[in-house]
Amino acid sequence: MALAEKASSPLFYLRAQTQWRPVEIAFWLAVLLPYALFPNYLSLASQIAIAGMFALSLDLILGYAGIVSLGHAAFFGVGAYTAGLLSKHGWGEPVSGLVAAAIVAGLVGYATSFVICRFRHLALIMLTLGFGLLLAELANSLGWLTGGMDGLQGIHTWKLLGYFHFDLYGYTAFGYALAVLFVVFLFARRLIHSPFGLSLRGIRENFVRMPAIGAPSRSHIRTIYTIAAAIAGIAGALLTETTQTVSLDSLDLSRSADVLVMLVLGGAGRLYGGLVGAVIYMVARDQFSGIAPQYWYFWIGLLLVAVVILLPNGILGGLAKLALRGSRS
Amino acid sequence: MSAPALAARGLAKSFGSLVAASDIDIELPQGVRYALIGPNGAGKTTLINLMTGMLRPDAGRILLDDADITALPPDQRVRRGLVRTYQINSLFPHLTALESVTLAVCERSRAAQTWWRELSAYPREIEEAYEILCTLKLESVCYRLTRELAYGQQRLLEIALALATQPKVLLLDEPAAGVPREESTELFAAIAGLSRDITVLFIEHDVELVFRFASRIIVMVGGRVLVEGTAPEIAADPRVRAVYLGKTVNKIAAPAAGLPHE
């Protein structure tokens, strides 16, 4: 009974859990399709990639650590304005803009995480909502900095890597957004499969038990909240750089609500849920863009009710259940 | 003489007018198997909550290996080796048994703070988790989700989680609660098989199990310690019989005397 032999089995099992599945590889090949199939929709495709990244960042705190946040757009907006302000004041280099946005948004996330980690339930939801609304109000009031209702003017993104010019058709923008999304995704994937990722799931599954096994839950929550904020900031900065504008709606409550809907639609806690949800939501919104906002939200409302009652784990959750049933029969 | 593994001095806790614990003075020597018994509402779980830091005492001190831990938060006490299990399972439903125990091991070894390396880069932790599951005979179900395990297996997983923290003192709150009779003896055999480096205190209502697996017994009534001693001493104590044990002890203590029993 060689110890190594016994141990290789659980090790092998855990390693197998993290291997790339064929459907994942298919997904990442499929994301290149817009170049071939929808060349006129590349700017929409960029928006989808950005929304997917934003939803992924929310998944890290909601799907994996169980923190319901109604104010995640605050970090998106902070990142967007950071990149915008940098560009407006003369530094339009895209990649360093992302880094700066990640740092600033991460710092804001780190600061608020000290409050967030100490609360649960309704107080936590209200605090996230409060912080989001607070930041939005602040951005509105500091018109001299943010440009107020009109947004920031004079943003010009330099060539990517000194070579790729941001063209009108969005070829560069989409490639850029996709590349950043993929890198962020790899990072998130590694994080989920790390011991820290296991701790997050522990926090989500049974918060009360964590201190009883010696886990510093608050410290874990602060870490993931900071990381999620930084990623949301990168997504915001990407939006600024690819559209060369930034305005108050990057911090809006509706943006926080939209990303929540996207994540829930796709299925939280499944890494790909935010991406799938983003695709569906953004495509639908583009198709129905003629519809008045109050009717758009009517159908979203109906969808939310349907998802909660019928598909509580989102689309990916529903598919997983089907697959399980299929493999049993 | 070495310091007791765990000691409480003058512990007291009240909830308004309800006195849950008063004047608790106990010492658990190293390696001994203690049973904590008493009628419902005697304050047994409260005592465990006080010792683990889930409740703050109104008065008194708690000493772990001669160090005063009264002010420490729960997760720090766990780090020092004072661990408890729960009467009602408090597990991670959607984690597998292996993942649950690995989680506990990683938290202890501080591997849980690493977010940049994969879990499979920590074979030592995974091995250790697997070993623990083996000692509790759970290795055959280690890949199953916790929520899919049988109740008795879940109770064992409760203990596995506690063991993963490498406890010096283990407080078990009714470990066999809800487990059918045949399985509870097995469960206790697993507890009895634990290393003598660990001091164990368990709350239990089943008198047979208590007398079989505990070398010393503490009896609590109404928030106070009534008496403490070895199993035969407790069995013979008339106060204990009057309050709690009753007929069953008559059966065990004096079977040959032909005393009438129902």
Next chain:
Amino acid sequence: MLPPVFGVLFDGLAYGMLLFLLSVGQSVTLGMMNFINLAHCSFAMLGGYVTVGLMNRYGFSFFATLPCAFVVAAFVSIGFERTLFRRLYRASELDQVLLTVGIVFISIGVAAYFFGTDQQPLLLPAYLRDSLTFLGTRFAVYRLFLLGIALVITIVLVLVLEYTRFGARVRAAVDNERMARGLGINVDRTFAITFALGSGLAGLGGALAIEIVGLDPYFALTYLVYVLIVVSVGGLGSISGSFLAAIVLGISDIAGKYYVPQVGAFLIYLVMITLLMWRPLGLLGRR
């Protein structure tokens, strides 16, 4: 001649009373079942539209529409409670948030469909639109009326809670749901009745709010934030907590808009965050 601060205080008080009517139902039901119902203000909005509809299309008098607003909101809320909400009492907070937010969105769409997106016109009887002058300060009759109704309702609520069997059951269920069940109290039915009453009060509040803050399909969302602030700051399950928080919020909002208009709602959010951090269960909360 009274200094303008009295006028501001009076307006703030009236506004606070309005917020109280809108929030008290939410506070008690949250305290009892821990069910996060973000659609609460949709019922308020419904009450508002009932009043507008009955007055403008059927010629009801304003006072006659008020009990109708209450009753319709109460009934519709019971319909939702029986069919949808009760499935989620044991569900996660996220699911409760999502379901009720979905209902809010639906209600916005429905309201827009039947009434359009403009502010609803409301023609009150002349004496209600008048104002009294006292010590040189003008006091709007409508706000006096609002204060009066709200105080009467508050007194009735407190009396019911303290002196009736139903009130005793409500208090027991809020304090300790499991214990209450164990004592034989039908918590589900008590909750349903409380829920209906709370939504009815919200409907009444919505009807009374039209003159003060207007009515459009987004009412359900705009005032949701205020209600949530009142409830979380005041404390779940506490009528006096909601009362206190509503007055503080009402006066702060009006005073803020009067004295430091450039700051806007920033102050309110900051106050809420600070109070929540100090007392996460609310000022007078129990859970």
